[in-house]
Amino acid sequence: VAGGDAVPSQVVDHYENPRNVGSLDRNAKNVGTGLVGAPACGDVMKLQVEVDENGKIVDARFKTFGCGSAIASSSLATEWVKGKTVDEALQIKNTDIAKELCLPPVKLHCSMLAEDAIKAALADYKLKQDPNKEEQEKK
Numbered sequence: 001v002a003g004g005d006a007v008p009s010q011v012v013d014h015y016e017n018p019r020n021v022g023s024l025d026r027n028a029k030n031v032g033t034g035l036v037g038a039p040a041c042g043d044v045m046k047l048q049v050e051v052d053e054n055g056k057i058v059d060a061r062f063k064t065f066g067c068g069s070a071i072a073s074s075s076l077a078t079e080w081v082k083g084k085t086v087d088e089a090l091q092i093k094n095t096d097i098a099k100e101l102c103l104p105p106v107k108l109h110c111s112m113l114a115e116d117a118i119k120a121a122l123a124d125y126k127l128k129q130d131p132n133k134e135e136q137e138k139k
Helices: 009-016 068-081 094-101 105-128 131-138
Strands: 031-038 043-051 057-065
Touching: 009 068, 009 094, 031 105, 043 068, 043 105, 057 068, 068 094, 068 105, 094 105
Parallel strands: none
Antiparallel strands: 031 043, 043 057
């Protein structure tokens, strides 16, 4: 990963070739939707996850209205959550996203938005699940 580029190449790549753009069925029981925004900069991010019966994230989609760093952060977030369990996805931190994309300090809020979107989507998914099943999964 390049460190000192004026515009980090990872950001440009995810901005010009965003991964997993689109929507999943927000009414499906196994789909969690997170919609978060940052009033300070006007960025709005929708991130959705589809979880299989084993608690593994099998698909993720996003739609982001915002700057290139916000789009890149949400694109990377969808790549990172795929294949992870719900609990593993909750461990993704904005600092990891920022480091991977080499975001400058002024754009750190974009990675925070992506972390918040992941958490919101997973919280929505958990709300849709049977509470008894969730207790069994914790054991």
